[in-house]
Amino acid sequence: MxxxxxxxxxxxxxxxxxxxxxxxxxxxxxxxxxxxxxxxxxxxxxxxxxxxxxxxxxxxxxxxxxxxxxxxxxxxxxxxxxxxxxxxxxxxxxxxxxxxxxxxxxxxxxxxxxxxxxxxxxxxxxxxxxxxxxxxxxxxxxxxxxxxxxxxxxxxxxxxxxxxxxxxxxxxxxxxxxxxxxxxxxVVHGNQSQRNKDRARLDVILDYIAQNYQRHISIEEIAGVAYLQSGYFCRFFKKCMGITFLEYQNELRLSYIYQDIISTDDSIKDILERHGFSNYKLFRRVFNEHFEATPTEIRKKRRKKL
Structure with a gap:
């Protein structure tokens, strides 16, 4: 726990x-x-x-x-x-x-x-x-x-x-x-039935991403999982989650990468490959936006506290 x-x-x-x-x-x-x-x-x-x-x-x-x-x-x-x-x-x-x-x-x-x-x-x-x-x-x-x-x-x-x-x-x-x-x-919502349908569809989408996040998932593939056209899927996902599908994939990968950085001595390269984050430049930018430090700096801080 x-x-x-x-x-x-x-x-x-x-x-x-x-x-x-x-x-x-x-x-x-x-x-x-x-x-x-x-x-x-x-x-x-x-x-x-x-x-x-x-x-x-x-x-x-x-x-x-x-x-x-x-x-x-x-x-x-x-x-x-x-x-x-x-x-x-x-x-x-x-x-x-x-x-x-x-x-x-x-x-x-x-x-x-x-x-x-x-x-x-x-x-x-x-x-x-x-x-x-x-x-x-x-x-x-x-x-x-x-x-x-x-x-x-x-x-x-x-x-x-x-x-x-x-x-x-x-x-x-x-x-x-x-x-x-x-x-x-x-608070009475206007169309509870539609809200329930959207929630059920989102559950299927998020579950599929969670099971396959380590590899590339195309828009066409994930839209097919939800039985939606690609354009409608992108709008639906952004409306529900507040970020795009591609941004969400990278956020999910980042969560696992951060855990491995603080809990293992594996190289950053190996950790990124393990969790499907292939663009190192993008990773450094996203990581810094969230933690205002590099992965190496995060590791050093953690070791000092232990």
């Missing part, structure tokens, strides 16, 4: 193998998150030794309560750095990326929309927000109570006392009640 966000997003009803660790899976585009039958959600303490996860989405509300360190999150055209004590909420099906350049520790809490829908009708219409635009004392108090509930959930989850499910689920439903009453609004 090394990284915070490298899950390939999809929910399964039983405890199965997760694709959350970079070392275990080559899937980043949408998260595969297993849930416990006894709880219906995914909840754990996450320790991230360093990662870059490109644009991805998940069919769940995701909450990250940073206990130690920092995390940079890009979401809806904004980039923000969060610090220990911050609580981050990412709504379902929102495209976002994350970057952790130094170790951090957090509570990771993911709530499938399918689970919410059991208790809240039309759960897909709910939009949650933990931010406090008016900086009110009432909002801060509510947020402090919510964080305290997460800490209690984390303690029970780590200790696993006898009767774990009873205690954890009581806290789980308290947290969900707080989210619903204190931090949500209902």
């Amino acid at each position: 090394q990284d915070l966000h490298s899950e390939h997003l999809l929910f399964t009803p039983k405890r199965k193998k997760r694709a959350s660790d970079i070392s275990e899976s080559n899937n980043f585009s949408y998260e595969v998150i297993s849930t416990l039958e006894s709880t219906g959600v995914h909840f754990r303490t996450s320790i991230d030794s360093g990662s870059y996860v490109p644009a991805h989405l998940h069919h769940a509300v995701e909450i990250i309560y940073l206990l130690e360190g920092n995390l940079t999150v890009a979401m809806e055209s904004s980039v923000r750095e969060y610090h220990a004590g911050d609580c981050i909420l990412i709504n379902a099906d929102i495209i976002h990326s994350t970057k952790c350049t130094a170790p951090n520790k957090a509570i990771l809490f993911q709530i499938p929309l399918s689970f919410l829908a059991i208790y809240l009708p039309n759960a897909e219409q709910l939009v949650f927000n933990l931010d406090n635009p008016n900086n009110s004392d009432i909002h801060r108090t509510k947020l402090d109570i919510f964080k305290d509930t997460l800490l209690k959930m984390n303690l029970v989850n780590n200790l696993r006392p006898e009767g774990f499910s009873l205690r954890f689920n009581s806290l789980l439903f308290e947290a969900l009640f707080q989210l619903f009453h204190n931090f949500s609004v209902r």
Whole structure:
């Protein structure tokens, strides 16, 4: 359980193998998150030794309560750095990326929309927000109570006392009640049926890219996977992901390359070849844009911290 966000997003009803660790899976585009039958959600303490996860989405509300360190999150055209004590909420099906350049520790809490829908009708219409635009004392108090509930959930989850499910689920439903009453609004989307179709099509596209990112994938090939004409596919992908298909491929490759740079002594040339990044000049430019350093400098910084 090394990284915070490298899950390939999809929910399964039983405890199965997760694709959350970079070392275990080559899937980043949408998260595969297993849930416990006894709880219906995914909840754990996450320790991230360093990662870059490109644009991805998940069919769940995701909450990250940073206990130690920092995390940079890009979401809806904004980039923000969060610090220990911050609580981050990412709504379902929102495209976002994350970057952790130094170790951090957090509570990771993911709530499938399918689970919410059991208790809240039309759960897909709910939009949650933990931010406090008016900086009110009432909002801060509510947020402090919510964080305290997460800490209690984390303690029970780590200790696993006898009767774990009873205690954890009581806290789980308290947290969900707080989210619903204190931090949500209902937004009715114009064409939910079309949104669902687009989401399903995007899942197929992202899954195919994740399985084949190490080789060249032409526009014609990936458009055929989605049963779309090339021109329409390009517009569809850019609308959904906020970047072009080619940019996304390079972002995905970069995420694996960064992990290998900080966790192995392999040559940069070998790492690039392993993950299909053939244009070294482009790689240097993209890498510097994200990390404001060269791969060699990143390695030196990591070794000094170890």
